[in-house]
Structure formats: structure tokens, C-alpha cells
């Protein structure tokens with residue numbers, strides 16, 4: 001299988017480049033630009049992409065690649081900083097831009113380059129740079145320019161070297177996808193080879209080889225990642241896999257039963273469900289501070305998991321549903337800084353006896369995990385499940401968590417999700433849910449005065465959950481949901497819609 005090596009210079013869209021390449025059906029991985037030539041040769045890439053980055057090519061010690069990379073004879077695409085670096089290294093000249101370009105910019109392409117095949121002469125591209133190429137390196141010709149940037153794209157077709165100042169990977173670049181396809185299929189000559197249908201066998205074989213006759217323990221949360229990991233491991237090693245499903249009582253409506261049923265009946269997974277609702281609610285009684293709540297839930301989770309694991313005894317492998325963005329964001333893939341550590345509930349259990357960790361999804365993006373789930377026969381309702389945080393409804397109930405509040409929230413949230421699905425919007429928003437505010441207010445129902453809770457609805461769109469914008473849901477839908485919630489859920493007399501983006505708000509309420 002052909003593979004692209006993406007060398008990461010720390011730019012903000014780097015993970016997106018990898019996603020786009022994979023969407024084109026070409027396998028790729030991100031590594032830091034600090035990789036050595038020996039490591040590159042050992043990896044054996046068929047093409048290279050140099051990403052954008054935060055550094056200036058003029059800075060002392062600016063990140064540069066080994067010149068031997070250009071001698072490998074494989075196609076290279078340099079994006080933004082990657083372009084400037086290539087030009088500097090190959091004998092061109094960069095300068096500070098006279099006009100900094102940021103955002104949507106019109107570019108004119110001169111025609112004749114395979115990179116722009118099928119792309120109109122003028123189109124909108126996403127630019128973000130304060131440095132530009134003043135003089136191209138020998139052998140290169142300019143293939144696109146904008147009002148403020150004469151060399152917005154250049155090529156040396158004889159050596160298959162291509163550079164673009166804009167970002168083809170972001171959606172704001174009108175023909176970005178086409179340009180990436182042109183590079184991958186046209187310039188590199190790759191085919192669509194990377195697909196989950198063919199990856200299943202490879203992944204199963206890999207897990208089998210690694211696990212041998214060992215035993216595997218997996219913590220199942222009911223979320224997409226751990227469910228797909230369970231399905232894959234079950235396919236690979238059957239009953240050598242045991243899953244522990246800690247039901248902390250903070251799950252959505254019917255969630256615990258659904259997960260248990262699918263895993264046990266459909267996939268024949270050896271699943272041990274621990275009903276620990278009482279224990280969690282007991283510990284959480286009277287606690288209102290968000291971080292304290294999170295901490296209790298995280299710690300209890302580990303304790304319950306450990307106690308159950310002890311009953312199983314020694315296992316060779318502890319499996320985790322880590323996916324590729326987690327790997328990259330924790331700084332192991334490329335140059336990106338650690339951003340996500342708080343998102344793994346409680347970390348690793350200390351008192352579980354295992355030799356090694358197995359992460360069967362660590363090379364996959366979320367959409368690939370979903371496709372893999374479908375290939376493995378998981379039901380759509382599980383594969384397309386809304387992202388759900390480890391602490392569950394615990395961070396969607398403001399203030400103290402009580403049984404009554406959980407009941408109210410479960411019902412309201414189920415109605416919202418049901419109506420989103422009915423309206424055909426279920427997959428259009430990245431995440432949506434109901435939260436229970438700690439506010440009570442006055443209302444009137446029939447002839448009676450009420451004094452009840454306000455439910456907040458939230459729906460956001462996001463690429464990476466680091467930033468998010470609130471969804472402009474249709475008024476009719478909000479009206480329907482609001483009507484049903486106050487009509488069907490006791491002790492709710494008001495429904496609010498959250499129109500705050502992230503930042504300044506977060507996606508979850510606590």
C-alpha cells in the first residue's frame with residue numbers, strides 16, 4: 001500500500017491534512033520534522049507533505065528538513081511554511097509580505113499544472129501568512145498568484161516538487177479537495193487503496209499476532225471508540241477478551257441496556273456490567289463544584305474497574321480505544337503540543353495486573369473508526385452515537401446530582417435526540433445534547449403556577465472540539481423540542497437554547 005509521510009512543523013491544521021489525505025483513500029502518517037533520514041528510509045514513504053508551521057524561515061534555527069529528502073526522488077508537496085522552507089532550501093528567496101494575507105483570498109491559476117487540473121482559473125483559497133516567496137528556486141515556475149502574493153503556488157514538475165502558500169486542507173479553500181486529489185492521484189499516481197473494508201482483515205491479523213494466546217481486558221464506556229475496539233478484538237481473539245462496563249448511573253436513557261445487549265447478544269463479547277449507580281450517587285451527594293464532581297467520578301470509575309479486574313486476575317493486555325487524534329494531540333505523532341490529557345477519565349488503573357497496553361485504533365481517525373465499526377457489524381445507532389464524555393450526565397447537571405435531576409435530564413435529552421434524528425439533522429451537528437441548569441423559575445401550566453427547572457439545549461459544529469460554533473438549528477425544530485419537553489417531562493417549565501460558541505464557553509456545561 002502506498003503511503004504518504006506528513007512532516008509536521010507545528011501548524012494548526014496539520015491533523016486536518018492527514019484526515020484529508022485519508023479521505024482520498026491514501027494512507028498517511030504524521031511525524032515530527034525532526035525525524036532522521038534513517039527513520040524516513042525505514043518508514044519508506046511514497047510521497048512527502050511538509051505542513052504549515054508557526055516558525056519564521058528567517059528565525060535562527062528555523063526548522064528545516066534534511067536536504068537528502070529532496071534526493072529521494074519521491075513527490076513532495078509543501079504547504080505554507082513548508083513552501084517557504086522548500087524555496088529557501090532549494091535556492092529561492094523569501095521576504096516578509098508587503099500585505100499580510102489572512103483568510104479567504106482570490107487566487108488566479110495560470111493553467112497547465114497537474115495540481116490545478118479541473119480547478120477554475122479564479123477561486124477562493126484560505127491564506128494565512130506574513131512571509132512570502134520573493135524569488136522561486138531554480139527549476140520552479142509560478143502556477144498561481146493573488147493580488148498580494150505573486151508566487152502563491154509553484155512547481156518543478158521534472159522533480160515532482162509542488163508548493164502552495166494557501167491551505168488546501170481547510171474547507172474555506174474552494175477546490176482544496178480537488179487539489180489534494182490532483183497531487184495524490186495525478187502527480188503521485190496513487191489509487192484509492194486505503195479503505196476500512198480492506199483494513200478489517202489487516203487489523204484483525206495484527207491484533208492476533210500481537211496478542212497470541214494472551215488475555216485482554218477492555219474498559220467499555222458505551223462510546224464509539226471503546227465499542228469498536230471491543231468488536232475488533234472480539235473478532236481477533238474471541239473469548240480471550242473480557243470487557244468491563246462500569247455503569248455509573250450517569251448514562252443516557254437506555255444506554256446501559258443497549259450497550260450490554262449489542263455487545264453480548266450481537267457480538268458475543270464477554271461483558272461484565274457493574275451496576276455501581278448507588279456507589280457513585282452516594283459519593284456525589286451534596287457535591288456541587290464541577291471539578292470535585294469530575295474528580296469523584298474519575299476516581300470511583302477506576303476503583304470500580306480495578307475491583308472487577310481483580311476478579312479476573314492476571315491479564316496480558318489492557319486494551320484502550322485511543323484514536324489517532326489522541327496520539328497526535330498528546331505529542332507523540334508530530335509537533336503538536338499536549339492538549340487533551342483531561343479527557344481521559346482518571347488515567348490508567350494502577351492496581352490492575354497487566355503486562356502491556358494494546359490500542360487497536362491508534363492509527364484511525366474518528367470517521368474511520370465509525371466505518372470500521374460498520375464493517376464489524378455494529379448497529380448504526382451505536383456507531384453514530386453522539387460523543388459522550390466519560391463523566392456522563394454528571395457534567396450536564398449543574399450543581400448537585402440527584403436521582404430526580406438525572407431522570408429529568410435523561411427524558412429531555414432523549415426527546416431532543418429523537419427530534420434531531422426525525423428532522424434528519426442527526427449527523428449534521430458534531431454534538432448535541434440537553435443539560436439541566438440549576439435554575440428554577442416561575443411558569444404557568446393550565447391554570448396553575450409552576451416553579452420548575454429550566455433545561456438547556458446545546459448543539460455545536462466543530463472539526464476538532466478545540467473550538468466550536470453553535471448550530472443554527474431551525475426554529476421549527478426548537479419549537480417542537482421545547483413543546484415536547486415541557487409537555488412530557490415533569491418538573492420542567494422552560495427550555496433555553498445555548499447560543500455561545502467555544503471559546504468562550506466549553507462544549508459541556510461543567
Ligand code: XMP
Nearest residue numbers: 342343344387388389390391465506507508
Ligand atoms: P469541552 O467541554 O472541553 O468538550 O469543550 C470538548 C469535547 O470533549 C468532550 N469531553 C470529555 N470527554 N471525558 C471525555 O471522555 C471528559 O472528561 C470530557 N470532558 C469533555 C465533550 O463531550 C466534547 O465532545
